[in-house]
Amino acid sequence: MAKHKYSREVKLIGICVIVFEVLSVFTWGAAFYSNVGTLASTAINTVNPSGQSVALVNTSAGATLSVPVKGAGFFPVTITATADFLNSRNQTVAQTQDSVTVSPGETTNLTMVVPSSVGRSNSAIKAYNISINIDVSSVYGLVGITAQVVIEPSKIGGNST
Amino acid sequence: MNRIVKAALWAVPPLVFLVVLPLVLIGYIPSSDLSKASSVLGVSITGMIDVVVLFGVILAVLAFVQTWSYGWSIVKPVSSTVHMVVSYTLLLFLLGFGNPLTFGTANISISLSAAGANASGVGTPEISVVSTFLALMVGVAVIIKAGQKWMKWAEEKRFHALDLGAGAQTASQ
Numbered sequence: 001m002a003k004h005k006y007s008r009e010v011k012l013i014g015i016c017v018i019v020f021e022v023l024s025v026f027t028w029g030a031a032f033y034s035n036v037g038t039l040a041s042t043a044i045n046t047v048n049p050s051g052q053s054v055a056l057v058n059t060s061a062g063a064t065l066s067v068p069v070k071g072a073g074f075f076p077v078t079i080t081a082t083a084d085f086l087n088s089r090n091q092t093v094a095q096t097q098d099s100v101t102v103s104p105g106e107t108t109n110l111t112m113v114v115p116s117s118v119g120r121s122n123s124a125i126k127a128y129n130i131s132i133n134i135d136v137s138s139v140y141g142l143v144g145i146t147a148q149v150v151i152e153p154s155k156i157g158g159n160s161t
Numbered sequence: 162m163n164r165i166v167k168a169a170l171w172a173v174p175p176l177v178f179l180v181v182l183p184l185v186l187i188g189y190i191p192s193s194d195l196s197k198a199s200s201v202l203g204v205s206i207t208g209m210i211d212v213v214v215l216f217g218v219i220l221a222v223l224a225f226v227q228t229w230s231y232g233w234s235i236v237k238p239v240s241s242t243v244h245m246v247v248s249y250t251l252l253l254f255l256l257g258f259g260n261p262l263t264f265g266t267a268n269i270s271i272s273l274s275a276a277g278a279n280a281s282g283v284g285t286p287e288i289s290v291v292s293t294f295l296a297l298m299v300g301v302a303v304i305i306k307a308g309q310k311w312m313k314w315a316e317e318k319r320f321h322a323l324d325l326g327a328g329a330q331t332a333s334q
Binding site for chain 1: 282283284285286287288289290291292293294295297298299301302305306308309312313316317320323
């Protein structure tokens with residue numbers, strides 16, 4: 001029986017698929033590393049030297065919270081932070097959100113303003129809980145990490161405003 | 162090499178990495194730690210291992226069949242395609258942390274009370290790890306590769322027909 005060879009197309013497709021798979025895995029790994037690195041640098045910046053996390057609600061309404069975000073890894077990373085102020089029925093009464101995109105090595109501030117409707121004054125809405133959502137993503141949002149937690153204001157160093 | 166021996170050898174890697182290794186590794190972890198990890202993460206770790214073992218057995222059988230079958234036989238591209246689809250489903254299962262339907266997104270709810278942490282005033286943290294990029298790219302690669310397997314089969318079938326024709330001609334001379 002004669003030894004036959006596959007056509008050039010078949011061989012080429014086989015090689016291209018292997019290269020494509022290897023590149024995909026490397027890109028995914030690099031994007032994931034960028035996300036984790038950026039998230040880690042942000043988490044370090046969010047904790048002050050005394051070890052207490054930055055208090056989002058330990059401030060009066062309209063106060064600004066600024067967290068430096070340093071891009072790490074190989075890809076630009078978009079980091080979005082959202083804080084929903086919830087009433088006693090877990091309905092959102094106010095929200096603050098900011099989103100920044102940082103390139104590797106670049107530092108940008110993530111700025112969140114405490115909504116004017118939430119505060120310590122008697123006329124202000126009382127927030128029983130805060131839903132904090134951190135979203136870190138890269139490669140058009142196809143690689144990312146999202147973390148969400150509902151927390152009492154007192155647990156992050158603030159008062160139950 | 163004998164076809165059956167070669168096929169048996171190709172069935173060994175899935176059996177080693179997806180059946181033997183997970184079962185051996187899980188044997189080293191105390192069952193109390195496993196049940197604690199399951200309650201913290203809200204997913205049955207032993208259940209996940211069982212599914213991986215099942216995938217391993219299926220992939221081993223498919224690896225055996227695709228190596229054992231002749232290149233010109235329809236069994237070859239069918240078993241290769243099924244093998245790739247099953248491998249891809251396993252990837253989605255692992256990326257989705259037990260749920261392949263999330264298309265590469267692992268949704269994990271961490272029970273702080275089960276972890277022994279003081280959870281008063283703190284809700285259940287929910288973490289999502291999105292790997293849609295990998296799921297998408299590997300999906301594209303699987304489709305292209307499956308197409309290539311069928312092209313290979315078409316060529317093998319043609320070679321086989323040529324060989325049969327040449328064989329018949331030699332016999333008649």
